[in-house]
Structures are given as C-alpha cells and as structure tokens.
Amino acid sequence: MLFALSYSGYQDWLNKLSSQILLWSVAVTNSILVFTNEWHGLIWNGFTNNEQLDNVLIFQHGPGFYGLxxxxxxxFWRYFFPLESHAKCF
Incomplete structure (x- = not known):
C-alpha cells in the first residue's frame, strides 16, 4: 500500500503522521486481535473436526473476523470503484 501510494504521486500525503497512523492501525489491530484471541474469542470461537476428512479442522469465526x-x-470495492474525483488516477 505504501509503495502504491508513493508511486502514484501521493508522497506528501504519506509524510503526514495521521495518514501513517491510519494505514498502520488496520494491520496492528488485526495482529493484536489474533494474538490475544484466546482471551476474547473475537476472531475464532472454536474448532470442529471435519467428519469427511481426517486431520482437518474447521474454524468457527467470531464477530471480529467478519468485521475485518x-x-x-x-x-477492494474502493479500489475497483474509486471516487469520481480520483477516477482520473487510474
């Protein structure tokens, strides 16, 4: 993401602290939720065995998974259908 924004001429936007916090907050939040999932179960609620295949676990997703x-x-939607003001960039 950082490379794409820099390559497309948004280098001055990337230099702002608020922009960097916005970009990194998604990855950091996701990592924290995954590493602490045993305490809250927001990403995975549990696991079940697959009856048809041996040694295959099926994840039971929690509400945090669906939010992410x-x-x-x-x-993806914003990438393929950009705002009218940004359509000329593509």
Missing part, C-alpha cells in the same frame, strides 16, 4: 472481512471487502 467487511473492511477488506470495502477496500
């Missing part, structure tokens, strides 16, 4: 999934889908 929606955030990623929104990012």
């Amino acid at each position: 999934f929606l955030q990623i889908m929104f990012s």
Whole structure:
C-alpha cells in the first residue's frame, strides 16, 4: 500500500503522521486481535473436526473476523470503484 501510494504521486500525503497512523492501525489491530484471541474469542470461537476428512479442522469465526472481512471487502470495492474525483488516477 505504501509503495502504491508513493508511486502514484501521493508522497506528501504519506509524510503526514495521521495518514501513517491510519494505514498502520488496520494491520496492528488485526495482529493484536489474533494474538490475544484466546482471551476474547473475537476472531475464532472454536474448532470442529471435519467428519469427511481426517486431520482437518474447521474454524468457527467470531464477530471480529467478519468485521475485518467487511473492511477488506470495502477496500477492494474502493479500489475497483474509486471516487469520481480520483477516477482520473487510474
């Protein structure tokens, strides 16, 4: 993401502290939620065995997983359907 923004001419936007905090907050929040999942269960609630295949576990996703999934889908949507003011960049 940092490379793409720098390459497309948004270097001055990347130099702002608020922009860097915004970009890094998603990755840091996701990492913290995954590493502390045993305490709160927001990413995974549990695991179940697959009846048809041996040695395969199925994850039971928690609400945090779906929140992160929606955030990623929104990012893809904004990439493929940019705002009218940013459409000339592509």
